[in-house]
Amino acid sequence: xxxxxxxKELIVKIWxxxxxxxxxxxxxxxxxxxxxxxxxxxxFSHFADLSPCSPQIKAHxxxxxxxxxxxxxxxxxxxxxxxKLSELHAYNLRVDPVNFKLLAHTLLVSLSASLxxxxxxxxxxxxxxxxxxxxxxxxxxxx
Amino acid sequence: xxxxxxxxxxxxxxxxxxxxxxxxxxxxxxxxxLVVYPWTQRYFSTFGNLSKPAAIAGNPKVRAHGKRVIVALxxxxxxxxxxxxxxxKLSELHSEKLHVDPENFRLLGEALIIVLAGQFGAAFTPAVQATWQKxxxxxxxxxxxxYH
Numbered sequence: 341x342x343x344x345x346x347x348k349e350l351i352v353k354i355w356x357x358x359x360x361x362x363x364x365x366x367x368x369x370x371x372x373x374x375x376x377x378x379x380x381x382x383x384f385s386h387f388a389d390l391s392p393c394s395p396q397i398k399a400h401x402x403x404x405x406x407x408x409x410x411x412x413x414x415x416x417x418x419x420x421x422x423x424k425l426s427e428l429h430a431y432n433l434r435v436d437p438v439n440f441k442l443l444a445h446t447l448l449v450s451l452s453a454s455l456x457x458x459x460x461x462x463x464x465x466x467x468x469x470x471x472x473x474x475x476x477x478x479x480x481x482x483x
Numbered sequence: 484x485x486x487x488x489x490x491x492x493x494x495x496x497x498x499x500x501x502x503x504x505x506x507x508x509x510x511x512x513x514x515x516x517l518v519v520y521p522w523t524q525r526y527f528s529t530f531g532n533l534s535k536p537a538a539i540a541g542n543p544k545v546r547a548h549g550k551r552v553i554v555a556l557x558x559x560x561x562x563x564x565x566x567x568x569x570x571x572k573l574s575e576l577h578s579e580k581l582h583v584d585p586e587n588f589r590l591l592g593e594a595l596i597i598v599l600a601g602q603f604g605a606a607f608t609p610a611v612q613a614t615w616q617k618x619x620x621x622x623x624x625x626x627x628x629x630y631h
Contacts, residue, residue, distance in 0.1 A: 375609035376616050392609045445593055449612060452601040459601050461518035461536055468519050 343473070347466035348415050354463055355412045358454065365450045366405025367398030372446040373439075380439055405447070411474055422477045430481035437482065440475035447471060485621050487563050494614040498599070498607075499560050507598055508549030513539050515594030516587070523587055552591070559622050567625045574629035585627040592619040 343351070358365060371392030374381050387396040407425060414421035429435055448467060452459045516523040517539040524533050530544040539545055555573065562569040577583045596616060600607045 372609045372612055376613045445596075448597050449600045449607075452597045453604050453607055456601050456604065459597075461514045461540075464514055464597065465519045 341469060341472065343415070343466070343469055346462075347469060350463050350466040351412060351415065351470050354451070354455070354458075354467065355409060357458070358451070361454060362405050362409060363402035364398075365447075365454055366403070366408075367401035368453070369443065369447040369450040370397050370401030370404065372449060373443050376446065377439075377442050380442065383433070383435055383439070404443070408447075408471075408474060411477075412470075415470075418473055419477050419480070422474065426478050426481050429478050437475065437479040440471075440478055444468070444471035444475060484564065485566070491614045491617070492563065494611055495560055495563070495618055498603070498611065498615065499557065501603075502553070502599075504553040504557065505546065505550040507595070507602070508551070508553035509546045510549070510598040510601075511591060511595040512545055512549035512552065514598065515591045517545065519594065520590055523590070526581070526583060526587070556622065559618070559625070563618075566621050567628055570622070570625035571629065574626050577626060578630040585623070585630060588623040588626050592616075592623055595619065 355362075371394075374384065374390060374397065375392050381390050384390060384397065384400070387394060387400075389396060391397070407422070411418045411421050419426075448464065448471070451467065452464075455463075513536075516527070517533055518536050527533060527545070527548075530548075531542060532538040533542065533545075558569055559566045596612060596619070599615065600612070603611075
């Protein structure tokens with residue numbers, strides 16, 4: 341699976357569009373993750389507040405989407421751009437890769453909620469493919 | 484038997500009352516099966532032109548089928564305490580006749596959540612999403628129950 345030129349165009353266009361709202365969308369996505377898939381709270385057991393409106397959850401969600409933004413800036417070489425994060429997830433965090441799919445889903449939900457009709461089926465397709473690539477890169481070094 | 488709290492029942496029916504079954508069904512089917520996961524088009528070989536997103540969006544058979552699926556979801560919502568029995572015949576149909584891989588139920592469910600988020604925006608809170616994902620997982624389990 342690879343991104344077509346059109347996919348990349350749509351991904352970048354939407355990333356530019358969400359602009360300063362990216363932090364809020366990231367926070368929303370992580371908040372949804374811990375509510376809809378409560379087993380994911382295990383990775384945040386060091387946070388004092390594990391409700392979806394927790395400032396720690398919102399800040400961490402913003403950080404995650406920020407990293408995804410960095411990958412978009414190097415969309416022709418996602419592997420290189422996420423290299424350090426790939427190592428972090430593999431050797432330190434050891435997040436079960438199944439969770440990348442769960443977060444991809446809640447991120448698509450947050451994007452859809454924020455963009456409404458602009459989150460067209462083609463935009464949905466491009467972002468679904470891109471997040472699957474990110475998940476794959478992050479799991480690369482696991483074993 | 485699945486346990487539903489009063490709050491969950493209320494969350495489900497409140498949103499359900501606002502849903503346009505044809506529009507939501509059309510969007511969910513278009514996204515999940517035909518555009519985002521194009522290999523699922525194999526189940527719709529009699530539907531005519533599915534070659535491009537624009538063709539899919541304008542295809543009347545897609546629209547009719549999407550509506551049918553969401554109307555069936557309404558049956559589950561009316562029978563929350565016995566979804567499995569409600570869906571027994573549908574489950575047999577999907578397993579014995581249509582030979583639909585149950586993975587597709589999950590894909591359609593995910594697409595439906597995304598469509599609902601797009602329609603309701605911030606009102607589709609994490610708690611509302613969690614309740615509807617629970618509903619869909621009960622529906623998916625019921626639809627898969629007659630597969631051997």
